[in-house]
Amino acid sequence: MRKQNPKASKPVTSRQLAALIGVSQSAVSRAFTPGSSIAAPLRDRILQSAREIGYRPNAIASMLTTRRTNIVGLVVSDMSNPFYPALLEQLTQGLQRVGLQTLMFNITPGANIEEQLVAIRTYNVDAVVIISATVLNDRTLAWATEGRRALLLNRLGHDDIMTVCCDNTAGARCLVDHLYETGRRRIGYVAGLTKSAIGMTRYSAFTSRLAELGMRLTGTTSREIYSYDAGWAGALELIPQKPDAIFFASDILALGGLDAMKQAGVAREIAAVGFDDIPMSGWPGYSLTTYRQPIEKIVDKTVELLTVAEPGPTRLHALPGELVVRASTATEPQSAAALLPLTP
Amino acid sequence: MRKQNPKASKPVTSRQLAALIGVSQSAVSRAFTPGSSIAAPLRDRILQSAREIGYRPNAIASMLTTRRTNIVGLVVSDMSNPFYPALLEQLTQGLQRVGLQTLMFNITPGANIEEQLVAIRTYNVDAVVIISATVLNDRTLAWATEGRRALLLNRLGHDDIMTVCCDNTAGARCLVDHLYETGRRRIGYVAGLTKSAIGMTRYSAFTSRLAELGMRLTGTTSREIYSYDAGWAGALELIPQKPDAIFFASDILALGGLDAMKQAGVAREIAAVGFDDIPMSGWPGYSLTTYRQPIEKIVDKTVELLTVAEPGPTRLHALPGELVVRASTATEPQSAAALLPLTP
DNA sequence: AGATTTTTCGCAATCGTATTCAAAGAACCT
DNA sequence: AGGTTCTTTGAATACGATTGCGAAAAATCT
Numbered sequence: 001m002r003k004q005n006p007k008a009s010k011p012v013t014s015r016q017l018a019a020l021i022g023v024s025q026s027a028v029s030r031a032f033t034p035g036s037s038i039a040a041p042l043r044d045r046i047l048q049s050a051r052e053i054g055y056r057p058n059a060i061a062s063m064l065t066t067r068r069t070n071i072v073g074l075v076v077s078d079m080s081n082p083f084y085p086a087l088l089e090q091l092t093q094g095l096q097r098v099g100l101q102t103l104m105f106n107i108t109p110g111a112n113i114e115e116q117l118v119a120i121r122t123y124n125v126d127a128v129v130i131i132s133a134t135v136l137n138d139r140t141l142a143w144a145t146e147g148r149r150a151l152l153l154n155r156l157g158h159d160d161i162m163t164v165c166c167d168n169t170a171g172a173r174c175l176v177d178h179l180y181e182t183g184r185r186r187i188g189y190v191a192g193l194t195k196s197a198i199g200m201t202r203y204s205a206f207t208s209r210l211a212e213l214g215m216r217l218t219g220t221t222s223r224e225i226y227s228y229d230a231g232w233a234g235a236l237e238l239i240p241q242k243p244d245a246i247f248f249a250s251d252i253l254a255l256g257g258l259d260a261m262k263q264a265g266v267a268r269e270i271a272a273v274g275f276d277d278i279p280m281s282g283w284p285g286y287s288l289t290t291y292r293q294p295i296e297k298i299v300d301k302t303v304e305l306l307t308v309a310e311p312g313p314t315r316l317h318a319l320p321g322e323l324v325v326r327a328s329t330a331t332e333p334q335s336a337a338a339l340l341p342l343t344p
Numbered sequence: 345m346r347k348q349n350p351k352a353s354k355p356v357t358s359r360q361l362a363a364l365i366g367v368s369q370s371a372v373s374r375a376f377t378p379g380s381s382i383a384a385p386l387r388d389r390i391l392q393s394a395r396e397i398g399y400r401p402n403a404i405a406s407m408l409t410t411r412r413t414n415i416v417g418l419v420v421s422d423m424s425n426p427f428y429p430a431l432l433e434q435l436t437q438g439l440q441r442v443g444l445q446t447l448m449f450n451i452t453p454g455a456n457i458e459e460q461l462v463a464i465r466t467y468n469v470d471a472v473v474i475i476s477a478t479v480l481n482d483r484t485l486a487w488a489t490e491g492r493r494a495l496l497l498n499r500l501g502h503d504d505i506m507t508v509c510c511d512n513t514a515g516a517r518c519l520v521d522h523l524y525e526t527g528r529r530r531i532g533y534v535a536g537l538t539k540s541a542i543g544m545t546r547y548s549a550f551t552s553r554l555a556e557l558g559m560r561l562t563g564t565t566s567r568e569i570y571s572y573d574a575g576w577a578g579a580l581e582l583i584p585q586k587p588d589a590i591f592f593a594s595d596i597l598a599l600g601g602l603d604a605m606k607q608a609g610v611a612r613e614i615a616a617v618g619f620d621d622i623p624m625s626g627w628p629g630y631s632l633t634t635y636r637q638p639i640e641k642i643v644d645k646t647v648e649l650l651t652v653a654e655p656g657p658t659r660l661h662a663l664p665g666e667l668v669v670r671a672s673t674a675t676e677p678q679s680a681a682a683l684l685p686l687t688p
Numbered sequence: 689a690g691a692t693t694t695t696t697c698g699c700a701a702t703c704g705t706a707t708t709c710a711a712a713g714a715a716c717c718t
Numbered sequence: 719a720g721g722t723t724c725t726t727t728g729a730a731t732a733c734g735a736t737t738g739c740g741a742a743a744a745a746t747c748t
Contacts, residue, residue: 079432122400122402123445256627259628263628285603285606
């Protein structure tokens with residue numbers, strides 16, 4: 001990187017192309033700028049010969065004059081929850097489809113975070129998308145987003161910044177309803193981060209729906225982290241209280257919980273639900289009932305909010321997900337048949 | 345994105361700063377260019393007042409003159425294997441540490457791939473890192489890497505391009521040795537992609553070590569994909585042949601296989617090994633013996649090859665991983681104790 | 689046909705920095 | 719002191735596009 005690769009033959013410039021076909025350099029530029037004032041025949045001729053000699057406008061130079069980079073900075077801090085890779089994948093593709101590139105900022109908590117984000121400013125990214133669990137305090141958040149369009153994904157609690165997330169309230173209520181309808185009455189709750197707005201939202205929707213249906217919370221616990229081990233420990237803690245179902249605040253917790261319940265031999269008596277629908281929840285070994293986050297809708301809305309001229313006054317966009325019923329809430333004890341694999 | 349955010353106050357330029365403190369613009373530029381000809385006192389004075397008024401060099405402008413972007417294009421195409429998120433995370437952080445930004449290219453197979461990669465050229469990324477399973481044919485690969493430093497991660501078979509990967513041969517041999525030492529003699533193999541160079545490498549190392557130890561392959565099968573379901577199906581296919589161990593070409597296959605074996609009630613009689621050491625392999629519910637890919641070493645080597653002035657003649661860098669022994673190859677039938685969770 | 693409006697196109701300035709070149713200053717030698 | 723070398727600095731230019739402005743050309747109107 002210190003030295004330019006010698007085999008790099010300099011690309012053609014607009015001026016060279018212009019000289020070659022005897023038009024002005026501006027004409028070449030306009031040929032590549034949609035909506036600019038240029039006659040169709042000339043434009044076509046230019047585009048044609050551009051294709052022939054392999055000319056492409058240099059994006060860097062154009063950034064300098066237009067002050068737009070078509071780059072969005074994607075701030076991420078922890079990918080250990082398998083939900084995020086899927087979101088990340090869809091999101092980068094969605095942005096790519098509308099001509100936006102994604103510059104990754106993978107910040108490590110603790111260290112001077114602003115320094116990890118300076119490129120957001122020096123590279124003049126057009127927009128910043130911040131995914132969830134990122135450990136940004138309000139000051140850093142303001143600094144990073146200052147002067148550019150910003151958007152929070154799956155991270156609530158900032159009324160001044162546009163936010164896109166799954167409808168956590170609807171999801172939690174829907175899961176409670178499902179447990180109720182399948183006959184469960186003694187429901188426990190395993191929380192992840194209780195201090196996070198998203199964790200709180202799910203929990204309060206859970207308890208309020210419980211109350212509406214006339215049930216009492218059978219037990220609750222939290223390890224303040226979303227992880228498999230936390231779910232395992234949480235489930236073990238709740239099992240003695242004899243719940244007939246456990247509501248896990250996220251799938252990754254639920255998977256740990258399911259394994260713990262299998263291990264303890266109570267998997268058939270205690271139903272389990274999660275939240276997210278990560279790929280593993282669909283594995284025959286788990287077969288977890290859960291509320292699927294509408295990744296596609298989230299991506300579409302995100303792209304829309306980033307590309308639309310004027311985003312409109314609504315800040316919070318909570319999109320409906322979908323209940324996915326699997327064997328972990330089967331009314332009958334889980335049969336072997338319920339665990340058969342999908343046809344490969 | 346169509347319109348610049350109005351609250352974006354224009355940042356200070358080097359010329360403004362220069363005027364403010366009565367030096368030339370070149371001086372400011374030099375103050376921020378390590379190794380350039382400038383006296384220490386002047387440099388310090390400039391840096392000091394730059395800090396005060398919040399000046400930072402505009403990276404875009406500097407890209408234009410230097411023709412270096414400090415951006416590496418990261419080409420990815422499928423994140424469904426949980427090994428890649430971890431690699432991705434470490435890699436972006438590693439690059440960030442040496443001042444390189446990561447521009448994501450998440451290509452969807454099938455569609456016109458070059459179009460999805462044009463930004464590699466127009467954005468003038470300094471280097472291209474291509475991660476594994478990406479579906480690039482040789483022509484596209486050459487086109488995408490032309491004129492810039494390129495590097496393949498976990499994808500063999502291109503002798504002209506620098507390649508960094510885990511030592512698949514050593515890994516496979518090591519796993520076979522472990523199975524042998526723990527008393528297994530009838531070993532089956534579940535492959536993923538048999539046509540991929542990496543799949544072939546693991547398989548041939550497996551068979552050759554088997555032969556060296558005087559064993560015969562008990563059975564082999566492949567679904568031509570690395571997935572949980574494929575592993576499940578593969579295991580079911582091998583079980584009738586009564587192996588005492590199954591070698592899965594990757595962890596994700598092994599997890600499906602383990603669940604299938606549990607389901608079939610033979611998990612205690614058949615050992616299983618995988619390859620990668622993805623996070624789930626360490627979960628108490630699986631506890632899979634595997635060969636850990638040295639992500640940290642891979643990242644370090646990658647960063648080194650991208651930053652060093654002259655990469656040297658060696659093309660293939662196969663880095664040693666590490667055998668991780670867990671309950672799936674326990675000599676005794678798996679006891680309940682072996683499945684206890686880590687202390688939370 | 690002549691006048692007026694609209695399109696099209698080239699010239700030139702601009703974006704913010706890096707870097708060459710030459711001049712000036714400092715340091716070093718004999 | 720005088721000459722030589724090395725260091726430091728600023729002026730000027732280049733990087734490769736975009737875009738305002740005005741002139742020429744084309745289209746429209748009366």
